[in-house]
Amino acid sequence: MALARYKNWLLWAVLMAVVIGWFGWGGRPQMVGLFVASGLAVGSLYALGGIGIVVLYRATGVLNFAGGAAGAAGAMTAWQLSEWGLWDPIGWLACLAVALAITLVYGRLIAPRLAWRETVVKAVATLGFALIVLGLVSFLWIDDPRAITLPTDGIGVRILGMRITATRLIVFAASILIVFGIWLFLARTRVGLQMRALANDRDLAALMGIPILRVETIAWGISGVLAGFTGLMFADLIRLEPTVITFMVIPSIAAAICGRLENLTVVLLGGLSMGVIENMLTLSPVLRGVRPIAPFVIAALVLLYYQRGQRLTFGGRD
Amino acid sequence: MLEIRNVTVRFGGVIALNDVSADFGCAVSGIIGPNGAGKTTLMNVLSGFVGTVSGSATRDGQDLLRLAPHRRAHWGLRRSFQKEEIADDLTVHENVLVQIDHSRTPAGHKRAEVESMLALVGMAERADKLGADLSGFERRLTDVAKCLVGQPRVVMFDEPAGGMSVDETRQLGVLIRRIHGATGAQVLVIDHDVDLIREVCEETLVLDFGRRIAFGPTDAVLNDPRVKAAYLGTEEV
Amino acid sequence: MKRLFHVTPSGWAGFALAAFAIVVLPGLSSSYWLSVFTSAGCFLLAISGVAFLYARLGMVSLTQVGLMGVGGWVALRLNHAFDFPFEVNLALAALSTMVFGWVLALPALRMRGLYLALVTLMAAGGLEILFATFQFPNGGEGFWGVKTGSSDPFRRPFLAQSAEDYLRYVLICAVLGFLFIELHRRLQPGRAWALIRRSEAAAMAAGVNVTLYKTWAFGITGLLGGAAGALLAGSLGLLDDGTFRASESVMIFALAVVGGARSWQGALIAAILYKVLPALLNIWGVYADLSFVIFGAGLLHAVITAPDGLAGQALGGLKALLRGKDRRDA
Numbered sequence A: 001m002a003l004a005r006y007k008n009w010l011l012w013a014v015l016m017a018v019v020i021g022w023f024g025w026g027g028r029p030q031m032v033g034l035f036v037a038s039g040l041a042v043g044s045l046y047a048l049g050g051i052g053i054v055v056l057y058r059a060t061g062v063l064n065f066a067g068g069a070a071g072a073a074g075a076m077t078a079w080q081l082s083e084w085g086l087w088d089p090i091g092w093l094a095c096l097a098v099a100l101a102i103t104l105v106y107g108r109l110i111a112p113r114l115a116w117r118e119t120v121v122k123a124v125a126t127l128g129f130a131l132i133v134l135g136l137v138s139f140l141w142i143d144d145p146r147a148i149t150l151p152t153d154g155i156g157v158r159i160l161g162m163r164i165t166a167t168r169l170i171v172f173a174a175s176i177l178i179v180f181g182i183w184l185f186l187a188r189t190r191v192g193l194q195m196r197a198l199a200n201d202r203d204l205a206a207l208m209g210i211p212i213l214r215v216e217t218i219a220w221g222i223s224g225v226l227a228g229f230t231g232l233m234f235a236d237l238i239r240l241e242p243t244v245i246t247f248m249v250i251p252s253i254a255a256a257i258c259g260r261l262e263n264l265t266v267v268l269l270g271g272l273s274m275g276v277i278e279n280m281l282t283l284s285p286v287l288r289g290v291r292p293i294a295p296f297v298i299a300a301l302v303l304l305y306y307q308r309g310q311r312l313t314f315g316g317r318d
Numbered sequence B: 001m002l003e004i005r006n007v008t009v010r011f012g013g014v015i016a017l018n019d020v021s022a023d024f025g026c027a028v029s030g031i032i033g034p035n036g037a038g039k040t041t042l043m044n045v046l047s048g049f050v051g052t053v054s055g056s057a058t059r060d061g062q063d064l065l066r067l068a069p070h071r072r073a074h075w076g077l078r079r080s081f082q083k084e085e086i087a088d089d090l091t092v093h094e095n096v097l098v099q100i101d102h103s104r105t106p107a108g109h110k111r112a113e114v115e116s117m118l119a120l121v122g123m124a125e126r127a128d129k130l131g132a133d134l135s136g137f138e139r140r141l142t143d144v145a146k147c148l149v150g151q152p153r154v155v156m157f158d159e160p161a162g163g164m165s166v167d168e169t170r171q172l173g174v175l176i177r178r179i180h181g182a183t184g185a186q187v188l189v190i191d192h193d194v195d196l197i198r199e200v201c202e203e204t205l206v207l208d209f210g211r212r213i214a215f216g217p218t219d220a221v222l223n224d225p226r227v228k229a230a231y232l233g234t235e236e237v
Numbered sequence C: 001m002k003r004l005f006h007v008t009p010s011g012w013a014g015f016a017l018a019a020f021a022i023v024v025l026p027g028l029s030s031s032y033w034l035s036v037f038t039s040a041g042c043f044l045l046a047i048s049g050v051a052f053l054y055a056r057l058g059m060v061s062l063t064q065v066g067l068m069g070v071g072g073w074v075a076l077r078l079n080h081a082f083d084f085p086f087e088v089n090l091a092l093a094a095l096s097t098m099v100f101g102w103v104l105a106l107p108a109l110r111m112r113g114l115y116l117a118l119v120t121l122m123a124a125g126g127l128e129i130l131f132a133t134f135q136f137p138n139g140g141e142g143f144w145g146v147k148t149g150s151s152d153p154f155r156r157p158f159l160a161q162s163a164e165d166y167l168r169y170v171l172i173c174a175v176l177g178f179l180f181i182e183l184h185r186r187l188q189p190g191r192a193w194a195l196i197r198r199s200e201a202a203a204m205a206a207g208v209n210v211t212l213y214k215t216w217a218f219g220i221t222g223l224l225g226g227a228a229g230a231l232l233a234g235s236l237g238l239l240d241d242g243t244f245r246a247s248e249s250v251m252i253f254a255l256a257v258v259g260g261a262r263s264w265q266g267a268l269i270a271a272i273l274y275k276v277l278p279a280l281l282n283i284w285g286v287y288a289d290l291s292f293v294i295f296g297a298g299l300l301h302a303v304i305t306a307p308d309g310l311a312g313q314a315l316g317g318l319k320a321l322l323r324g325k326d327r328r329d330a
Helices: A002-024 A029-060 A067-083 A088-114 A119-140 A166-188 A190-200 A202-207 A212-237 A242-246 A249-258 A264-283 A288-307 B039-047 B069-075 B092-100 B107-121 B136-148 B166-183 B194-200 B218-223 B225-232 C009-023 C031-057 C064-081 C086-109 C113-134 C163-186 C188-198 C200-205 C210-236 C246-259 C264-284 C291-304 C309-329
Strands: A156-159 A162-165 B002-011 B014-024 B028-032 B054-059 B077-080 B154-158 B186-190 B203-208 B211-217
Touching (some): A002 A264, A029 A162, A029 A190, A067 A088, A067 A119, A067 A212, A067 A249, A088 A212, A088 C291, A119 A242, A162 A166, A166 A212, A202 A212, A264 A288, A288 C113, B014 B203, B028 B039, B028 B166, B028 B194, B039 B186, B039 C200, B069 B077, B077 C200, B092 B107, B166 B194, B186 B194, B203 B218, B211 B225, C009 C163, C031 C188, C031 C210, C031 C246, C031 C264, C064 C246, C086 C113, C163 C188, C163 C210, C188 C200, C246 C291, C246 C309, C264 C309
Parallel strands (some): B028 B186, B077 B154
Antiparallel strands (some): A156 A162, B203 B211
């Protein structure tokens, strides 16, 4: 029994080793290491997006496609404020605040109207909201190349003979800390316990007197702040472009799928692995052009792997 | 005879069914027990929606648990759910027809069979009504007709009388008793209405906390002090 | 048998409208509008594929425009590589897109409905990247068939060389697409789908092979999407990766729901909103950039209050009007 559980981890570890070994073959270890490191950074973003999705989904039953759009709005706000000459940290706080506000608007005003509909319908509604937010953001800021820089972009840290940007390090550390923090929150605090009860069985939780509205609002809030942070980091590390940031929800979904929409640790590791594999593909002259589709292919394969030998079963509510 | 042997079901740490065995040989058999006893779980095992840790369910030499869920229906298993699952967009006739769509008999035969079963349950005049336009009782009758087409061998009803008036329940009871004569199938009935069970079932299985606590002729079982204790939670009658 | 060929009032209205459009519309349109209407016709075919999947089975596909791109790619490649007539290219494009769609959806078809939405959204993102990287065939060499400079011509159907005739051809294909879906609905697949929509458990208990029928339905969606893409290639002669972005797939799904996924009227409204309305706004010089906002809001509204979309509300209003009239006449 125990062996079966460890079998998956072993498989994953072997796979990662094979990929890194295969693509890194013949390169200097430091260079390969740099690819792995920046892959970890991008992967952290995928993981953070996935974590936001999973936490919210477990607590409210809503799979939020609009997280990326909220993050994009936040990132553009931060950029705009710094264009107007405000001190940078104000912009960062504004980013978090805007993403939080947008997410709460949906969570408190629109989501309750759909509370008893099926999961797919609730997810489709967030798609509509994502289109609205993306439309407004594109309208307010016309299509122009823009960039956000953080002070940590210029700082390099020497690890194992490699020079790694501080921003990348922060993002990676943040993803691990946030997962740990959320785990602590869910496992050790009262609200976390209530959130787990809600995720387990909403009707029963209501009957037990758990303040659903308050717990859900907190879940939406966490999701909003995460979206803002992820959006800002994405804007810094990849590109500050509303459509691109909005659709970063796609690799986040890929990471969330790895964790079967429930296991945060697997989401984290899935996201990180996707980032690394995607980055390692740069070293292959053949596959380099299609490396951005790596997260999707990985998620599809993981999903197929989960289903092997399985029949559709009905255990409880969907 | 449907032989259920050593069926055990686990959901994580909870043991939903614990080594349940029973040989259902009568035309109509009942399954009763307090809430959470595992009655619907047992039916879900037979339907194929829930996996077992161990156990078998054999009839006519075939272990049902080895077949895919939709193939059990082809074999002759029929299931009616607590909530009648009738498609709103289809007519009564079409709803029943789905059950035998897969078989290779000519369309004319299928139509005739659907019509004869609809006549048996009393829905023949309403064969062209859409599911959305039916009353609750009519939906249940359509559900029953669906269970009777295509040479059924085992028909399972999960709380068929839920939400019905006394008259409707009585009508349903009469209908259930006619099933074996009309189709040769044996019937399993889960219900909380003890009067219905006493009226309709020749033998009854009683479950409590996933275990079998009594099985045998219905009257004997219903008078069993252990059964009364399980329902009332006391040692005394 | 008679029920199979029975035409409802709505069906007669559809045939009448189609007849009008096929006979009269091409003559009335300038070349600008010919191209707009032809485009709308292609997307109408694709939208019908997505709409029926959602309305009849509750399955969400967020990659239909991506699948159109696949169909278009195959049609272009075949056209430049071989000498088959257009119809052969069309059929091969539709079939290969159907198979491609199956491959994409495979991970999700045995899981909860939500996973299909997720997987198709990921597929849409992936296809967007593939189209941008490899571009569309224009007569070049090699598997990808791309060359610099001007592209080789695309052979249109023998019967439909001119722009007017091609519009007619596309409209006829759209009508055939609707009839194809309706045929399925009236036969065994339609019954199985209706029961699956109600409850997958009940469907399985009734002997329906749920995975098979869900796969079949998704196959139809892919088939129609691929055909639509091939038709679009025939209309434009050359395809651009900007047409097949992930956001476009999300948009036409949104519009299918807004228009009304249950009926052909809804699909028609969706196609008009997607192609004709922006063309109009373009001519009038009105700012068309807020389309995302409007359609997103429309989707939200439709999901919350009007599940049958604009068409459903219009048809409901019409029925109420007629019922009121009957009561007055009686």
